[in-house]
Amino acid sequence: MYEFLQYHVRDAMTVDPIAISPKAKLHEAEDLFEIHDFNGVPVVNDQRQLLGMLTKFDLLKAFRFDSHTLVPHYNAIMEQLVETVMTCDPVAVSPQLPLSRLLQKLVEMRTKSLPVIEEGNLLIGIISRQDVLKALRRSTVQREILTPRDRAS
Amino acid sequence: MTTLLYTHSACQEHDTGFGHPECAARLTAILNVLGTAPFAALEWRDPPKATSEQLTHIHSQSHLERILGQVPKQGHYAIDGDTIISPSSGEAALRAAGAVCAAVDAVLGREAHNAFCAIRPPGHHAEPSQAMGFCLFNNVAIGAAHARAAHALQRVAVIDFDVHHGNGTQVAFEHDPGYFYASIHQAHIYPGTGRREERGIGNIVNVPLSANSGSAELCQGWNQKIAPALRQFQPELILISAGFDAHHMDPLAEINLSEDDYAWLTEEILAVAADCCEGRVISVLEGGYNLSALASSVAIHVKTLMAAPATT
Numbered sequence: 001m002y003e004f005l006q007y008h009v010r011d012a013m014t015v016d017p018i019a020i021s022p023k024a025k026l027h028e029a030e031d032l033f034e035i036h037d038f039n040g041v042p043v044v045n046d047q048r049q050l051l052g053m054l055t056k057f058d059l060l061k062a063f064r065f066d067s068h069t070l071v072p073h074y075n076a077i078m079e080q081l082v083e084t085v086m087t088c089d090p091v092a093v094s095p096q097l098p099l100s101r102l103l104q105k106l107v108e109m110r111t112k113s114l115p116v117i118e119e120g121n122l123l124i125g126i127i128s129r130q131d132v133l134k135a136l137r138r139s140t141v142q143r144e145i146l147t148p149r150d151r152a153s
Numbered sequence: 154m155t156t157l158l159y160t161h162s163a164c165q166e167h168d169t170g171f172g173h174p175e176c177a178a179r180l181t182a183i184l185n186v187l188g189t190a191p192f193a194a195l196e197w198r199d200p201p202k203a204t205s206e207q208l209t210h211i212h213s214q215s216h217l218e219r220i221l222g223q224v225p226k227q228g229h230y231a232i233d234g235d236t237i238i239s240p241s242s243g244e245a246a247l248r249a250a251g252a253v254c255a256a257v258d259a260v261l262g263r264e265a266h267n268a269f270c271a272i273r274p275p276g277h278h279a280e281p282s283q284a285m286g287f288c289l290f291n292n293v294a295i296g297a298a299h300a301r302a303a304h305a306l307q308r309v310a311v312i313d314f315d316v317h318h319g320n321g322t323q324v325a326f327e328h329d330p331g332y333f334y335a336s337i338h339q340a341h342i343y344p345g346t347g348r349r350e351e352r353g354i355g356n357i358v359n360v361p362l363s364a365n366s367g368s369a370e371l372c373q374g375w376n377q378k379i380a381p382a383l384r385q386f387q388p389e390l391i392l393i394s395a396g397f398d399a400h401h402m403d404p405l406a407e408i409n410l411s412e413d414d415y416a417w418l419t420e421e422i423l424a425v426a427a428d429c430c431e432g433r434v435i436s437v438l439e440g441g442y443n444l445s446a447l448a449s450s451v452a453i454h455v456k457t458l459m460a461a462p463a464t465t
């Protein structure tokens with residue numbers, strides 16, 4: 001576990017993730033979710049500056065009962081723009097954040113992934129629960145092989 | 154005690170298209186239950202079509218002409234995304250409104266104490282000049298207006314326990330002191346009206362419930378808001394907009410009532426009717442989209458109507 005404490009977000013994140021435009025339609029986002037098994041996708045402008053996050057949860061929310069129709073209409077809702085349902089001003093993290101802190105954040109927020117940004121709000125990565133689990137495993141497996149002592153402590 | 158059951162085959166032929174929740178199977182499920190032995194004492198009647206005089210107590214002439222003119226010769230026509238009609242829809246809508254008027258005549262004519270109208274399309278979203286939310290003509294409002302016009306009643310009340318607010322009935326009644334309208338419904342869902350502050354001229358009582366409310370909130374709304382105002386109004390006739398989509402198994406909302414709650418509320422309404430208007434109650438089907446929950450809820454509602462206490 002000690003090695004895990006040395007990790008930073010940049011060591012575990014997915015670099016240059018697929019992102020979507022705020023002007024894309026919800027069905028395009030749904031296609032991404034379908035193909036890549038993403039839970040959420042960052043929303044960026046042409047300069048790849050982060051504007052928001054669109055998650056499966058946001059899509060579900062678009063189908064909640066509302067005052068406009070008795071029955072939510074699938075095609076009409078899926079024609080809406082990403083920017084109408086995305087989460088604006090999303091929590092984003094720096095690549096230098098210790099991974100142990102990122103883990104706490106994911107748990108506290110009960111969120112599945114967070115975008116990683118550099119100066120200028122530029123999107124450079126995304127980090128998910130799975131990425132952190134992988135890093136945990138990698139850090140302990142390596143240590144157990146290299147330093148059996150660690151097991152006793 | 155006689156309870157009348159009004160229904161018509163045209164109401165089952167009103168076809169809203171594949172997969173639509175407001176479907177003919179709703180009525181089939183209800184009538185299957187009401188056809189069993191425990192309901193043998195029900196007196197089944199075929200309703201006539203409502204006359205244009207009856208309809209225009211509530212709706213504009215242009216609304217009637219537009220709706221009946223939109224009925225397609227074949228296939229379907231979408232009035233809006235929710236409200237779909239087919240070749241039989243015109244007759245179904247006329248029989249539905251006609252059923253409530255006929256029930257009014259029968260109950261006020263002392264042929265029976267109360268009646269249930271197993272009809273579709275439903276009515277409470279239909280405004281004087283606007284069909285919407287599965288509804289073409291406002292059946293219950295048309296019946297209430299008929300009671301006043303043809304039977305010279307001074308005060309007619311409608312109690313609406315459908316999970317959606319009856320915007321159409323409220324609009325039809327809100328300026329007229331001869332009507333009382335009370336609705337208990339889920340807040341913030343379709344059609345968006347029915348806020349507590351909407352009181353008409355003091356003759357409207359809205360009890361919006363938040364999602365996941367149930368028995369306790371129903372009791373509180375009835376006991377504290379609706380029942381006292383209804384008794385004060387001293388109705389000469391009570392109509393019920395009986396929607397069963399506040400049932401905990403219904404797919405269109407998030408209120409958690411059970412069959413027992415419907416029995417209780419029906420008894421409460423009957424008790425007020427017994428005190429104020431010799432037990433005269435006419436219940437009119439509105440929503441309810443889980444077929445088995447709908448059938449069992451209607452069954453207990455009608456059973457309660459049939460067991461109404463004797464009045465003098």
Ligand SMILES: [Zn+2]
Pocket residue numbers: 315316317396398439440441
């Ligand atoms: Zn309803």
